Every structure is written in C-alpha cells, then in structure tokens.
Amino acid sequence: MIAAPPPAGRVLRSLAETEALAAALAALAQPGDAILLDGPLGAGKSALARAFIRHAAGDPALEVPSPTFTLVQTYDTPRGPVHHYDLWRVDGPAALAELGWDDAAAGITLVEWPGRLGALRPADALLVTLRTVPGDDEARRVTLSGWPGRLA
Amino acid sequence: MVPGPVLGIETSCDETAAAVLAPDGRVLAEHVLSQEREHAPHGGVVPEIAARAHLAHLPRIVRHVMEEAGLALSGLGAVAASGGPGLIGGLLVGSGLARGIAIGAGIPYVAINHLEAHALTVRLPGLAPGGAPFPYLLLLLSGGHCQCVAVEGVGRYVRLGGTLDDAVGEAFDKVAKLLGLSWPGGPALERLAAHGDDARFPFPRPMLGRPGCDFSFSGLKTAVAQTVNRQPQGALPRDTAADIAASFQAAVADVLADRARHALARFGAAHPDGRLLVVAGGVAANARIRAALESAAAGEGFTLVAPPVRLCTDNAVMVAWAAIERLRLGLADPLDFAPRPRWPLDAPDMRPEPATIAIPPSSYIV
Numbered sequence: 346m347i348a349a350p351p352p353a354g355r356v357l358r359s360l361a362e363t364e365a366l367a368a369a370l371a372a373l374a375q376p377g378d379a380i381l382l383d384g385p386l387g388a389g390k391s392a393l394a395r396a397f398i399r400h401a402a403g404d405p406a407l408e409v410p411s412p413t414f415t416l417v418q419t420y421d422t423p424r425g426p427v428h429h430y431d432l433w434r435v436d437g438p439a440a441l442a443e444l445g446w447d448d449a450a451a452g453i454t455l456v457e458w459p460g461r462l463g464a465l466r467p468a469d470a471l472l473v474t475l476r477t478v479p480g481d482d483e484a485r486r487v488t489l490s491g492w493p494g495r496l497a
Numbered sequence: 498m499v500p501g502p503v504l505g506i507e508t509s510c511d512e513t514a515a516a517v518l519a520p521d522g523r524v525l526a527e528h529v530l531s532q533e534r535e536h537a538p539h540g541g542v543v544p545e546i547a548a549r550a551h552l553a554h555l556p557r558i559v560r561h562v563m564e565e566a567g568l569a570l571s572g573l574g575a576v577a578a579s580g581g582p583g584l585i586g587g588l589l590v591g592s593g594l595a596r597g598i599a600i601g602a603g604i605p606y607v608a609i610n611h612l613e614a615h616a617l618t619v620r621l622p623g624l625a626p627g628g629a630p631f632p633y634l635l636l637l638l639s640g641g642h643c644q645c646v647a648v649e650g651v652g653r654y655v656r657l658g659g660t661l662d663d664a665v666g667e668a669f670d671k672v673a674k675l676l677g678l679s680w681p682g683g684p685a686l687e688r689l690a691a692h693g694d695d696a697r698f699p700f701p702r703p704m705l706g707r708p709g710c711d712f713s714f715s716g717l718k719t720a721v722a723q724t725v726n727r728q729p730q731g732a733l734p735r736d737t738a739a740d741i742a743a744s745f746q747a748a749v750a751d752v753l754a755d756r757a758r759h760a761l762a763r764f765g766a767a768h769p770d771g772r773l774l775v776v777a778g779g780v781a782a783n784a785r786i787r788a789a790l791e792s793a794a795a796g797e798g799f800t801l802v803a804p805p806v807r808l809c810t811d812n813a814v815m816v817a818w819a820a821i822e823r824l825r826l827g828l829a830d831p832l833d834f835a836p837r838p839r840w841p842l843d844a845p846d847m848r849p850e851p852a853t854i855a856i857p858p859s860s861y862i863v
Binding site for chain 1: 510548549582583584585586640641659660661662663664666667670671674675715718719720721722723726838839
C-alpha cells in the first residue's frame, strides 16, 4: 500500500520522505495530468521528479538525468509517457511549442520552473511547492495545491 | 573510403554549426553560431531553443562554409548530421537538410551520434601524439553530458560511468547563477575563484571514494545554495562569493580526479596497452580541473589530452570527422534514418561489426 499524500504545508524531514511523497503522487497520476514543481535551486525538485519517474516506470534504478540542458526528457511507463520538463533555460511559453508541449499534455507532465509556462499553465495542474527550511539542511517544506478531491 | 570532402552539420542543442573537412580530416571551413553567445545578456536563457532558430540560420551557415571551402554541393563526397541525442526539433532540421543535400548531390548520408562525435574528436589530425590510437579513456564533461567511456574503436564504446543527476557543467552554471555571475557561468566562476580561498567552505565531495565511476553533483549544488542562503541578507560580498566559488571548484576537481582514477584503473585492467586519457566538453577548459585530471592521469601512468575548446564544445568539425571515420569503414546510413532524442553511445546499432567485439563489456566488472 502506498500512503496517501500528506496534507498541505507539511515538512518533509529527509530525502526519503520527499521520495515517499513522489511515490504517492505517482500512484495517483493519470495520463493528462500536469504536476508543476516550484522552488529555488537546490530545493529538491529534480529529486522529487526522479523518484516520481522511477515509481511510474516501476524501475527503482532507472537513470533520470537532469533535463536542464535537454529541456525535456521523456520516459515510457506502464501509464503512458511521462515528460520531464525543465524550463530553467527557457524564457517564456513561445519556446514550449517547439518542445512538444501540446503533444506532451496527453501524457503525464512534470514541470520544473513552471513560472515560465505563462498562459500555457494548465488550470487543473497540481502545484508542488518546495522550500528549504532554515537551520535544517535535510528538511523541505512542501505545499500541494490543486487536484481537488484527489488528495486525501 | 571517403570519396571527397565531407560536410558536417550540428543542430542537436543550442549551437547551429556546419563544417567542411577534406577526406584526410583537414578543416576546409567551419562556422558555429552559438545561441549562448547571442543571448548572453539574458543570463543564460535561450529564447529560441530549437527548430525555428536552427531553421533560420542553418541554410546560410551551410552556404557560408561551402563558399569558404570553395566547393559546390556537387563537389562533396558525403554529408553528415548529428542524428541524436538531442532536441528533436533541431535534429529534424539538421538531418532534413543533410538528407536533402544527399539526394540532390547523389552522395552518401551519415547519421552521427553526437556523443560519438565528441568521443572521436581527439583523433583529428594533429591533436594528439600518434593520432590517438584506440583504445583510450574519454571523460566527457559538459553542460549536458557527464560520462566516462572506454573508446575501443569507431562505434565501440563501453560506458564505465555517468552522472546520477546533474552534469558537471550544469553544476557550474547553477552555482554561477547562485553567485550572481554572468553567463556563461563556467568561465565567470573560474575567474572569481582565482581570488578565493578554496578551503573556507568544506563542501561535500559526492561519490568520493565510492566504487565505480559514476558522478553526482546535485548534492554539491544544494550545499552551495544552502551556504549562500546562510549569508547575511543583501548582495553577497565579493570575497565571500570568491571563497564559495573556489571551494566549489575544489570540490568538483577532487570528485572528478577520484572518479577518473577509478575509471583509469578499470580501463587499464581491460586494456593494458591504453595509455591516453581524453577530456572533452566545455568543463575541460577549467585550468583547476584540468590540473587535477592531469595529476590523476599521471598517477595511473596515463597522459592527458584535451582538444582545444572550440572543438570540445558543440561544433560541426567533429560531426564531419566522425563521418570520415565511419566512411573509412564503409559505413553510411539509409535516408529514412529517424533522429533520436535518446541515443546512448553503447546502443547495439553503434557497433560496425557486432561479431568482432574484441573485449566484451563484462571485462570491466572488477
């Protein structure tokens, strides 16, 4: 059994807890879902995405490199394609068309630096906000918003 | 054999590039249009990443190098383009044009694995003593790639390790951004680090001493971010920023040297005749890192060679050269080749003759 996602505004005390959250979200995600990962450099966005993709693919050792330079990496999973976007190097929505955004939206999309989506930001997306916790290098504060009725 | 000059095209990521090489590898013309340089004022952001920018610039760049080489398309012996890995939009533009030229001029088309092009660059005439005979060990250290590969021959690669998360050049760029430096981040960080105390911040050395040849830089980046966050509010004082830059660079150098030592030991056990460590990718331009790798190589009885920076970063000379290496083995590609966003160097179809694998990958398991 995978535990239900935690309530909003919870503190994840370790990387393992971040990965458990990712596993819970992966169990809930369906084709067409968008999950936006917001937070500063080093907040754990890629770590959460990596754990999510490994759970969705059912392969705990799957290589999930950072998509910062490639901008998007796509993974085939039993639930269809998962597209891992990193918009750090992108300055606005115009570039997204060339990155296959329209087609990707039919699958599961994970988006780091979602502020650059602009008007393309899906209204029904789940927003996961990660923040560091002053005085505790391991902990992260996470806030989930969206997916009404889907998060226990 | 190579029937005449080879046109190479590179459009797999940010650079739009074309080059013409003589059949013996002499560079007749080369041109790189770097989006990074064009968009430096935007702090590393790439406004037009893929297909449109390449489409706008590539035909002009190809005409330019053909004129400089003094050739008409009918004077070419072959045409090659990066076929992956990379961004699909750019790959489609580059390989589309290459295939059009191949059909129009009636010449062979070669689809080049971009990573193979980096791996074979050092064999360009005049770059390494003796032309870098196989086998050698390659460390590819760039913004988008971070891997350690035994190069046994054209198409014969054994990946000994890679990054588990961020590429090393990406870590440089992100730390540079945290320190408020201008784009491109690597050179700016190196300049700042020159004035810093590399022992002030004891940053973690991810993977240090662990078995194997894998890399990890995400934790180091996070440690730098947390150190920056702990500084008093306001702009980071220059001496603190310099100390962070120097301490970060020292951590990266230590990790790379440690990983290189592991890889060299493993490579040397499988190839007692291999004595060359080749470093490619933009990060090879960093003097501190180059020194650390030189020392690691010397300690294992190897010589370090790094091609000049213009051939280490993305370019089309390397694409044309990889095509020459393939054409010399009688290899070309069908016109229906589909570009591949993912194309690992050790993909089975990279090998020219699977039946003649000299050393199976299992030899590397120590």
